[in-house]
Amino acid sequence: MVENIIKQMTLKEKVGQLNQHLYGWQCYQKVGDHYELTDLFKKHVKEYGGVGAIYGIMRADAWSQIDEHNGITRQESYQVIQMIQDYIKKHSRFQIPALITEECVHGHMALQSPVYPTQLAMGMSWNPLLMEKIAQNVSQELAAKGGNLALFTGFDVLRDPRWGRSEECFSEDAYLTSQMIQSAVQGFEKDQNGVSVVVKHLCAQGACEGGHNSDAAKIGPRELRDIHLPPVKAAVKAGARAVMAAYNEIDGIPCHIHKNLLHHILRKEYGFDGIVMADGCALDRLLLLNDNPLQMGSLALKAGVDLSLWDQVYTKLDEAVKQGYVTEEELDIAVERILRLKEKLGLFEPSQNIPLPQCDELLLQSARECQVLLKNDDHILPLKKTQKIAVIGPNAHHYLHQLGDYTAYQNPQDIVTVYQGICKKASQVSYALGCTTRKKQFENLDETLKIAKEADVVVLVLGGNSARLYQNAFENNGALRIQDENEMNCGENIDLASLELEGYQNQLLKEIHRVNPNIVTVLIQGRVHVINDVMRYSQAVVASFYPGSRGGDGIADVLFGDYNPSGHLSVSIPRHVGALPCYYNHKHNGAQKDYIDLPSGPLLPFGYGLSYTTFEYQNISLPQKISIQELKEKGLTITLDVHNTGQRDGQDVVQIYIKHLQSSIVSRVLELKGFHKVHVPHHAVQTVSITLSYDDLAIWNIDMEHIVETGRLAVCVGQDSQNYKEYSVCIEESC
Numbered sequence: 001m002v003e004n005i006i007k008q009m010t011l012k013e014k015v016g017q018l019n020q021h022l023y024g025w026q027c028y029q030k031v032g033d034h035y036e037l038t039d040l041f042k043k044h045v046k047e048y049g050g051v052g053a054i055y056g057i058m059r060a061d062a063w064s065q066i067d068e069h070n071g072i073t074r075q076e077s078y079q080v081i082q083m084i085q086d087y088i089k090k091h092s093r094f095q096i097p098a099l100i101t102e103e104c105v106h107g108h109m110a111l112q113s114p115v116y117p118t119q120l121a122m123g124m125s126w127n128p129l130l131m132e133k134i135a136q137n138v139s140q141e142l143a144a145k146g147g148n149l150a151l152f153t154g155f156d157v158l159r160d161p162r163w164g165r166s167e168e169c170f171s172e173d174a175y176l177t178s179q180m181i182q183s184a185v186q187g188f189e190k191d192q193n194g195v196s197v198v199v200k201h202l203c204a205q206g207a208c209e210g211g212h213n214s215d216a217a218k219i220g221p222r223e224l225r226d227i228h229l230p231p232v233k234a235a236v237k238a239g240a241r242a243v244m245a246a247y248n249e250i251d252g253i254p255c256h257i258h259k260n261l262l263h264h265i266l267r268k269e270y271g272f273d274g275i276v277m278a279d280g281c282a283l284d285r286l287l288l289l290n291d292n293p294l295q296m297g298s299l300a301l302k303a304g305v306d307l308s309l310w311d312q313v314y315t316k317l318d319e320a321v322k323q324g325y326v327t328e329e330e331l332d333i334a335v336e337r338i339l340r341l342k343e344k345l346g347l348f349e350p351s352q353n354i355p356l357p358q359c360d361e362l363l364l365q366s367a368r369e370c371q372v373l374l375k376n377d378d379h380i381l382p383l384k385k386t387q388k389i390a391v392i393g394p395n396a397h398h399y400l401h402q403l404g405d406y407t408a409y410q411n412p413q414d415i416v417t418v419y420q421g422i423c424k425k426a427s428q429v430s431y432a433l434g435c436t437t438r439k440k441q442f443e444n445l446d447e448t449l450k451i452a453k454e455a456d457v458v459v460l461v462l463g464g465n466s467a468r469l470y471q472n473a474f475e476n477n478g479a480l481r482i483q484d485e486n487e488m489n490c491g492e493n494i495d496l497a498s499l500e501l502e503g504y505q506n507q508l509l510k511e512i513h514r515v516n517p518n519i520v521t522v523l524i525q526g527r528v529h530v531i532n533d534v535m536r537y538s539q540a541v542v543a544s545f546y547p548g549s550r551g552g553d554g555i556a557d558v559l560f561g562d563y564n565p566s567g568h569l570s571v572s573i574p575r576h577v578g579a580l581p582c583y584y585n586h587k588h589n590g591a592q593k594d595y596i597d598l599p600s601g602p603l604l605p606f607g608y609g610l611s612y613t614t615f616e617y618q619n620i621s622l623p624q625k626i627s628i629q630e631l632k633e634k635g636l637t638i639t640l641d642v643h644n645t646g647q648r649d650g651q652d653v654v655q656i657y658i659k660h661l662q663s664s665i666v667s668r669v670l671e672l673k674g675f676h677k678v679h680v681p682h683h684a685v686q687t688v689s690i691t692l693s694y695d696d697l698a699i700w701n702i703d704m705e706h707i708v709e710t711g712r713l714a715v716c717v718g719q720d721s722q723n724y725k726e727y728s729v730c731i732e733e734s735c
Contacts, residue, residue: 001348002339005094006332011318013093014328014335016048018301018317020101020277020309024057025064027084028072035072035080037087050092052338053099053307057081058110058145060409062468063478067111067409074112074145078353081146085351096339097347099307101198101277104150105168105406106548108141112414114359114549118404119153119180120526121370121545123170123570124609126653126677128183130369133362135187135197140357143193148345149242149277150188154181154199155231158571159583162211164494167404167466167526167546169206171570172583172606174227175672175696178234185238193354194345198277199235200244203261204228211495213479214247222665222700224250233270241274241341245305247282254289256282257296262304275306275337280477283311298325306334310477360550367547367554372567373610374541380520381540382561382612383457388428390455391419392448392512393462394437394505395524400467401437402524404546405491407468414549418461418522421552425560430455434512435504437465437487442504445511453515459559460512462505462534463525466491466546490526499530499577506533513537522555528573532603543569561612566651566677568609568720572602584721585668607655607672607720613646613682617654617725620717625730628694628708635691636729638717642688644680651679654688655718659726662711664702670721673697697731 006014027041045051058077060066072080081100089095103109106116116122116134125131135152142150157177158169170180181199188197204217204224219228232243245262246255255261256278266272278300286296297313298320308314320326342348373381383389395401399415423429432448435441442448452458467488473481479493480486488494489502500506510533513519521538523531526546534541542565547554557563574582578598584606594600620640642652656674660667674690692715698708710731718724 002336002343005339006335009094010049011321011328013049014331015315015318016050017052017096017335017338018307019048019314020053020055020307021311021315022054023064023310024054025059025066027054027057028080030070035083037084042087045088045091050094050096051088051098053101053149054084055101055309056103057084057100058102058108058147060111061109061407062470062472063474065470068411071111071409074110074356077110077145082351085146097342099149099342100147101149101151102142102147103406104138104142105153106404107138109406109408110145111408113141113408114363115403115407115410116363117366117370117548118167118526118546119170120167120571121547122366123176123180124372124543124545124567125366125369126176126568126570126675127369128179130366131180132183132187134366135184136190137357137359137362139188139191139193139195140354143191143195144354144356146351148195148347149198150195151198151200151244152184152188153201154184154235155202156206157227157231159207159227159581160211161499161527161571161574162496162577162580163206163208164213164491167490172572173570173585173672174230176570176675178231181231182234182238185235185240189239196241196341196345198242198244199240201246201279202232202243202255202266203246204250205246205248208248213493213495217248217250219250221704225700229265232266236270236272241344242277243272243274244277244279245282247279247285254286256286256305257299257303259303267304275341276304277307278305278309278311280309281311283308283313286313294320294323294325301326301334302330306337363548363550364553367550368557368563370545370547370567371555371558371565372543372569373565374543374604375535375538376540376610378539380457380518381559383520383559385426385560387426387456388454389422389426390430390432390451390458391422391461392432392434392452392458393460393508394433394435395463395465396459396461397431398465401465402547402551403467403549404526405466405468416550416552418459418552418555421556422459422559424553425556434508438489438503440503442508449511449515452512455516457518457520458512458516459520459522460509460538461522461524462501462509463523463529464489464502464527466494466526499528499574501529501531509533509537520559524551528571530574530576532575535603564612564648564650565609566611566653568607568653569604570606572606573604575599575601575603585671587666588669589666605720605722609653609720611650611652613644613648613650615652615680615719616643616645617641617717618643620725620727622715622727623729625732627732627734628710629734631697631708631731632694635693636697637689637691638715639687639689640717642678642680642686644682644684647682649679649681651677652719653677654690655720655724656690656692657716657718657721657724658697659714659716660699661714662709663699664709665699667699670716
């Protein structure tokens with residue numbers, strides 16, 4: 001069927017299938033209690049004889065200026081999408097529906113949709129199975145509304161936490177990121193419900209220079225292969241049908257015209273047969289290289305970009321064919337990919353109205369599991385429900401601050417703040433703001449110190465926020481324009497030069513410590529910050545990142561001991577911004593790594609996380625030598641017994657790292673290659689087995705071949721990247 005359609009299509013109709021030019025919220029308007037299609041939408045359908053895809057019909061946020069008054073309700077979404085699809089089919093020759101594309105970065109970005117923890121928070125859970133369940137739930141949500149493509153950030157590996165989109169990264173580590181995105185893709189694709197995930201961004205956006213959004217990734221081919229491509233390969237292997245190209249360039253070549261990346265590696269090497277989508281207005285940015293839109297559009301098409309997003313360049317592809325910049329046969333390749341995806345997703349079949357999913361327990365479980373206990377002096381935690389508690393801070397009771405960027409308009413009653421969560425547990429609870437996120441002033445300091453002094457314990461909730469406000473100004477791709485008076489200090493386009501907590505947050509901490517040293521600090525934030533003062537002046541510290549709409553419940557469960565914290569850092573916490581980069585898996589060539597004026601390295605290492613119980617590893621077993629052939633056939637297996645030696649049930653994350661002790665290239669000091677999150681009842685033992693594959697032990701050698709070299713290897717078994725036991729393994733050609 002697809003081949004016959006392409007043969008009959010005009011050049012303009014083909015170009016229409018490659019375009020996602022419209023902003024979806026411009027396709028309809030709400031009139032009273034019903035919805036009507038706009039003339040802009042109808043004109044676009046007529047001009048191109050159809051529509052390839054439409055982005056963000058259900059999006060509701062500050063950029064779109066859509067809210068509960070003029071947006072599409074959760075219950076009416078399917079009805080509106082069907083109205084749009086019916087019009088497209090009725091007014092096009094081949095009755096081809098559009099792909100309905102929606103932001104689903106941490107939940108569907110639409111009215112009344114659940115908001116899950118952001119990727120950085122989920123990375124702290126070290127629980128890929130939980131990530132799969134969340135992705136499956138979001139997929140069901142989108143399918144029930146008639147959507148098709150779920151935009152989900154999963155390729156970006158965080159190498160510089162100054163970057164505003166740090167919250168969209170699972171980790172600084174390629175292996176952990178790969179495990180999480182593999183599970184996410186499996187969740188999105190599991191039910192074959194007409195929804196596919198679009199994984200973004202390809203590639204290396206997390207290595208942007210200086211932490212600047214969309215800036216160059218100054219990396220070589222080995223760094224690309226080691227750090228940034230493993231999540232891509234994992235997503236393709238898991239069944240991803242679509243990916244989004246990244247804004248950045250790699251070694252001078254923008255990703256949108258990077259044929260080696262989009263064609264040779266993605267399609268030929270990894271076997272990807274889906275579509276490549278452009279990022280918003282990214283194709284128009286190519287005009288900075290050359291102001292000829294026909295030439296630049298043709299370069300992107302030849303490199304492998306199939307579907308545009310809001311740009312002007314791809315609307316001119318018919319003229320590019322006519323003037324000889326690209327052939328119609330090359331155009332047809334992309335058209336066929338789009339139509340094949342529509343076919344696979346069932347768009348040519350009658351639509352099915354499926355029920356909206358339940359999500360409340362999943363929201364709570366994810367909010368609990370992303371909590372990382374960083375400090376707990378004198379066992380101040382868990383709190384007692386009989387204690388008098390003061391809840392203070394800019395993120396203690398602001399319902400938007402715990403949700404992250406790419407969040408839809410929210411009703412306050414749908415969110416549980418930290419203050420509200422604590423009020424459910426204890427009866428003597430007071431609240432004060434103390435200060436805002438960024439302003440250099442206190443808010444009613446005398447009253448704040450009064451309630452702090454009278455309390456048994458102060459829960460101080462600090463950090464950052466990514467809350468977009470309706471009065472903000474935005475770029476044409478939805479990124480925030482920088483405004484000094486804005487309280488938002490994380491999110492797309494919100495990069496930082498310093499990682500210190502902003503405004504008077506540290507000063508508030510010190511003032512409260514003066515009147516009451518019993519401080520439990522909770523950090524709600526979109527990136528890791530420099531927290532030297534927080535660690536010094538707090539008796540306990542919990543890193544929550546953005547825990548989602550039930551974050552207050554999850555945090556309260558941890559603070560009061562109703563849930564034993566099980567999160568571990570997926571990103572190293574730097575001592576100061578001058579210590580960057582401080583990711584754990586750096587390379588070492590024998591030279592001094594320390595500065596002479598300030599200590600280097602992390603304040604807290606990758607993989608770190610405390611519990612209300614304690615764990616010991618015993619009976620660790622692994623081979624002392626293994627052949628290449630054995631490694632290929634059955635892998636290298638590590639077994640150990642995890643003893644819970646404390647008084648509470650708990651979950652531990654067993655982490656397996658390797659060191660290449662003999663190598664033909666400069667290797668990394670340590671690399672995560674396996675982990676397992678295991679629940680162990682108190683005074684009980686669980687046996688854990690982790691197998692490392694041939695690929696896990698392979699390196700990109702001096703000839704850029706991905707092979708396992710013979711020689712000595714250290715296998716490290718531990719609870720974080722600084723606390724482990726090391727075992728020597730000899731890899732031989734044959735044993």
